[in-house]
Amino acid sequence: xxxxxxxxxxxxxxxxxxxxxxxxxxxxxxxxxxxxxxxxxxxxxxxxxxxxxxxxxxxxxxxxxxxxxxxxxxxxxxxxxxxxxxxxxxxxxxxxxxxxxxxxxxxxxxxxxxxxxxxxxxxxxxxxxxxxxxxxxxxxxxxxxxxxxxxxxxxxxxxxxxxxxxxxxxxxxxxxxxxxxxxxxxxxxxxxxxxxxxxxxxxxxxxxxxxxxxxxxxxxxxxxxxxxxxxxxxxxxxxxxxxxxxxxxxxx
Ligand SMILES: [Zn+2]
Ligand SMILES: [Zn+2]
Numbered sequence: 001x002x003x004x005x006x007x008x009x010x011x012x013x014x015x016x017x018x019x020x021x022x023x024x025x026x027x028x029x030x031x032x033x034x035x036x037x038x039x040x041x042x043x044x045x046x047x048x049x050x051x052x053x054x055x056x057x058x059x060x061x062x063x064x065x066x067x068x069x070x071x072x073x074x075x076x077x078x079x080x081x082x083x084x085x086x087x088x089x090x091x092x093x094x095x096x097x098x099x100x101x102x103x104x105x106x107x108x109x110x111x112x113x114x115x116x117x118x119x120x121x122x123x124x125x126x127x128x129x130x131x132x133x134x135x136x137x138x139x140x141x142x143x144x145x146x147x148x149x150x151x152x153x154x155x156x157x158x159x160x161x162x163x164x165x166x167x168x169x170x171x172x173x174x175x176x177x178x179x180x181x182x183x184x185x186x187x188x189x190x191x192x193x194x195x196x197x198x199x200x201x202x203x204x205x206x207x208x209x210x211x212x213x214x215x216x217x218x219x220x221x222x223x224x225x226x227x228x229x230x231x232x233x234x235x236x237x238x239x240x241x242x243x244x245x246x247x248x249x250x251x252x
Contacts, residue, residue, distance in 0.1 A: 002242050006190055008176065008202070009218070009239045011247065017218035017239045021229065022053035024102075024111060024148065024174070024203025025212070027082030030057035032065045035208035038085035044209040045095050048248060051222055052096030054229070055083040056111050060127035062104030063156075072124040080117060098226040102148060105131045107157045110170065111146040111203070112138055114230050119143075135169040144230045145170045146201050149177040151188035165192060172199035172233060176242055178214030179205035199233060202240040213248040216241050 002008040014020070022045065027038040034057070036044075045053055057079060058064040066078035083099055090097035100113045101120075108131060119141055120126065129137070138145060147170035151163045165173065173193040176186045193200050202215035218239040223229035232238050 006175065007200070007240060008242045011241060011243050013239070013241075014218055017220055019051040019219045019222050020049065020241070021051055021096075021098075021217050021219065021223070022204055022206065022212060023146075023201055023217055024056050024177070024205045024215075025053050026057050026102075026205075026207045027055060027086060029085055030065050030079050030082030031207065032058070032063045033207055034065070034082065038082045039089040040209055041206070041212065042086050042089040042093065042095050042097065044212050045090075046093050048213050050095065050213075050216070051219075052090070052098060053086070054098045054100045054111075054113060054226065055086050056100045056102045057082045059101045059103045059112075062102060062109065073121060076117070076120045079120070096222065098223070098229060100226070103134065105129070105134055108150070108166075109148040110134070111148050111174070112143055113146070114143040114226050115141055131166055131169050135166075142227070144172070144234075146172045146174055146203075148174045148203065149180050149185060149189065149205070150174070150192065151185045152177070152180050153185070154181070163188070167196075170198075172201050174203050175200045176202040176215050176240065177205050178203070178211060178242070179207075199236065200240065201233060202242060211245065213243055214245055216243070 002010045026034040028034040064079050066075040087097040103110045150165050175190040175193050204214040206212045219232050
């Protein structure tokens with residue numbers, strides 16, 4: 001194993017868990033920091049043997065590529081464009097593309113899973129809600145929140161940013177984020193999740209094709225849909241994989 005104490009597996013340890021997914025992925029279309037277009041990302045997923053991915057572009061309250069002065073529907077169209085391009089390509093070549101987004105609230109980032117496009121169009125206050133109100137609404141509609149890289153410190157966080165987790169807001173904690181600048185941010189996230197017995201995930205937080213595959217999850221079966229994927233995460237029917245990037249690409 002990559003790290004037995006944390007339950008982190010390597011790419012060679014997929015026995016019983018052959019279906020791999022990226023859980024944290026951005027596109028150039030909908031994230032300002034995104035570099036590779038969605039279709040190229042999906043092509044790379046296919047080449048690397050992934051079953052699928054959840055597209056988690058930044059939202060209107062984060063680094064989403066959208067015009068904040070435009071009507072709400074237009075902003076959502078822009079936020080969805082990366083997902084839609086990924087889904088189209090995924091349908092063509094057989095990569096399962098699932099929908100999510102990354103909301104940024106009070107300097108904290110929440111991967112939001114399990115809700116549909118209509119949910120976004122019908123809630124024009126979504127980008128302005130404080131974390132607890134946001135979480136209540138998401139949970140009321142059956143959604144799932146992963147607190148992404150909770151202990152990351154970065155230049156783009158607002159001055160009021162505190163590295164803290166709000167109990168009752170998140171449903172899972174991202175204990176390894178390949179985009180974290182320092183290992184200690186992952187260490188702190190793991191220690192927190194362990195102490196709270198939180199459900200854990202890992203994510204590549206990939207913004208370009210070269211970093212696809214750094215932190216991914218493996219499952220015993222193909223997810224029927226995003227809710228099914230959530231249920232496997234919740235019941236811990238999954239494996240967390242961390243892989244040095246050169247190793248992933250050597251394999252192919
Ligand atoms: Zn980003
Ligand atoms: Zn992200």
